[in-house]
Amino acid sequence: MSHHAYVISAPPEEGIALAQSHIADELGLSVHANPDVVVLRFGLLSVEDARRVHVIASQGPVGGSRKAIVVAASRAYHEAQNALLKIFEEPPEGLTLFLVLPSTGGLLPTLRSRVQVLSGKDSSQTPPEDAAAFVKAGKEKRSALIKKLSSGKDDAERREHRETAIAIVNGIEQMAYQKGITSKEVVALLEDIAVLRTHLYDRAAPVRMILEHLSLTIPKDLVR
DSSP: OOOOOEEESSSSHHHHHHHHHIIIIIIIIOSOOOEEEEEEEEEEEEEHHHHHHHHHHHHOOOSSSEEEEEEEEEEEOOOHHHHHHHHHHHHOTEEEEEESSSSSOOOOOOHHTTTEEEEEOOOOGSSOOOHHHHHHHHHHHHHHHHHHHHHOSSSSHHHHHHHHHHHHHHHHHHHHHHTTTTOOHHHHHHHHHHHHHHTTSSSSSHHHHHHHHHHOOOHHHHHO
């Protein structure tokens, strides 16, 4: 039986193609010139974009009883993910939703629990540049980056910096898994990351203290 909401971790066009293949094979819908198969492409998914998804989702199928919406984005604000929660949990009858992101690491736990993961080639096999730069940076450069991400001239910039901090945490976690290191230091790092990421989801939590703690726990064998 088909699920009603999926997430695909892949580059945008590759993820869209995977979603369309699923739509054709599992839902029996034509993906070509079909008003009941909607593909939405975004850079950074905002709350406004999420509201647009809601509006389109509320419009019933045109040519039958089924409809599919594919939402592809390079990143998604947590506020936008929160705005998608209800539609992903209880979509209108006949609607199937697909969310395509480069990595599922930044998904809110509440949204993750409402979706089924479709396998694809995960672009997160290559760690984000911000994470790689943070790991390889010397003490001074890393401190400067932490200082930058801990500030912001307005709410929008501070929110963007927090999203970058989350991407760094997710990327470092990814690097640890990819290296297959099982030292006590890496195991401790992964345990810390699980806690730190949860704190970063809280907009009141201090980014500086979280990243400074992370900086101190990165083992040397991860940098090499």
